[in-house]
Amino acid sequence: MSKNQFDFLKNAPRPLRWMMGLIPSVLCFVITLLVQPAHRLPYLIAYPGVVLSAWFFGVGAGVTSALASGIIIEYFALYTHLLAVSPLREASEYRLAVFIIGSVAVGWFSQEISRLRQQNETEELKRQLEMAAAERRLAEERERAQLALHERETRLQMALKGGHVGLWDRDLEHDTVLWSDEHYRILGFEPGSVPASYEVMRSAIHPEDREAIEALFVDTKAQGRPLYCEYRVVHPDGSVHWIEAQAQYELNADGKAVRMLGVLSDITRRKQAEAALLQSEKLAVAGRLAASVAHEINNPLAAVTNLLYLIAGSDSIEAARDHAQQALSQVMRVAHITQQTLKFHRQSEAPRMTRLSEEIDSVLSLMQGKLAQSGITVSRDYEDDPEVECPSGDLRQVFANLIANALEAMNQGGRLAIRIRWSLDWGSPARHGLRITIADSGEGMTPEVRRRIYEPFFTTKDGSGTGLGLWVTSQIVDRLHGNLRVWSSRLKYRSGTAFSLFLPFEERTISALPGKEQTDDQPVM
DSSP: OOHHHHHHHHTSOHHHHHHHTHHHHHHHHHHHHHSOGGGOOHHHHHHHHHHHHHHHHOHHHHHHHHHHHHHHHHHIIIIIOOSOOGGGGSOHHHHHHHHHHHHHHHHHHHHHHHHHHHHHHHHHHHHHHHHHHHHHHHHHHHHHHHHHHHHHHHHHHHHHHHHTEEEEEEETTTTEEEEOHHHHHHTTOOTTSSOOOHHHHHHHBOHHHHHHHHHHHHHHHHHTOOEEEEEEEEOTTSOEEEEEEEEEEEEOTTSOEEEEEEEEEEOHHHHHHHHHHHHHHHHHHHHHHHHHHHHHHHHHHHHHHHHHHHHHTOSSHHHHHHHHHHHHHHHHHHHHHHHHHHHHTOOOOSOEEEEHHHHHHHHHHHTHHHHHHHTEEEEEEESSOOEEEEOHHHHHHHHHHHHHHHHHTOTTOEEEEEEEEEEEOSSOTTOEEEEEEEEEOSOOOOHHHHHHTTSTTOOOSTTSOOSOHHHHHHHHHHHTTOEEEEEEEOOTTSOEEEEEEEEEOOHHHHHTSTTOOOOSSOOOO
8 A cells, every 4th residue: 555545545534544453453353363273362363453543543543443343352252152162162251342442542642652753753744844945045045145255355356456455364363364366466476386385475576675574574463463564575577566555463371473464555656656756846945945055155256356357446455455365264165155055955765963053054054045135034042953864865854844934924025944852752751852943923824724735736826836846855754764843823913833743763773862760772863
């Protein structure tokens, strides 16, 4: 019998299922007749039929089978004598009742066991279906997650490639490194062509920058602070490229750096553009200074011409000598102006020992004519003026830009105050250095102008300026690891602008001065 047929009989109407209980009874009785009389046990043979009826067709069918079996056995045993079994002749009512009750009870238990088994099978099947559905949903979610991850990875690689930005992830404990594809390209390699390692990265760094970058890495790793640097790398084809790198450290419970996550980008074009802008500003400054120098030299030369004319017409040697002395004084002034001009344009990047006051005075001497013409008085306060090691050419350009802007803000005259003092870095008090303050009594700046003064090409000079002076100044100050702050006021009778330039210097320069305490880890400019 197939499962569908069995399910049909099991779910058939109740009267039909009860009638089905007669079939096992008849079959059991037939089996009893086939057994030899000496071995006949009619109730024992009928008992399985009742159980099977109750198991397959329900308790009603089991009761029907028990009644039918009992009646058939008793009838044939008592009246027809077909069952020649002597024990059946006594206590038939009691025996029939016990048989019916016992078989029905066993049948009911059998049905309950069948029902529980079927219920367990149904629940197990339901659980398996739920697990299969859950696994299917999990597989779908995993597939969607993998697809989304792949899409994000593709977009990230496109963004990194478009922005020419590389990523790296370095395990500091196990010394393993992962590079993005663009990281390889920035170093001049094809992705995967060389193993990602610190040694490969170190060998790619320009030899002149390698030592400084390694020292910075050791320092930031020990302190666990973010790393930022700009350096050069040499590609396998020999070309040199500028790199900007930033990184963060992950620290363990002991505060030790165990992982390094960073990005790097190729800033070669930016560096080239900055160099071009810097050169442009230098040319502009040279042009402005050339005009000032021409004005400064023109007056002494005119005086020399007049004095030579007077010498030629002098009647006495004493008068000629006096005129010659005056002419010599004017020529010496021209020579001084020339020397200061040559000194200003000797733009050596190599640091040398100098005094900041000398650099400032050399700029002021070149602008003496404009100072006198505009009626501007200069106040110098060089209380702290030690010899320091610094790139004097860069500092002269910084001072020239700040002083030129101050003079242009005082066309109607005013006062220019310059002060040099030992100081601390206000943003990082552990750093010592010199603070140079350049203040004017000009008209001041609006808040909008003050916010934009360091932007390249931003100018308020109506076409007479390039808008690069303060931008170049800020670039030089950043390169010297200093900082530049500005204050400005437009209040009546209190207008003016003050620039405060802080330059850090190493410990030996500070400790060489009387009354200055030595401190550890002083920054070198």
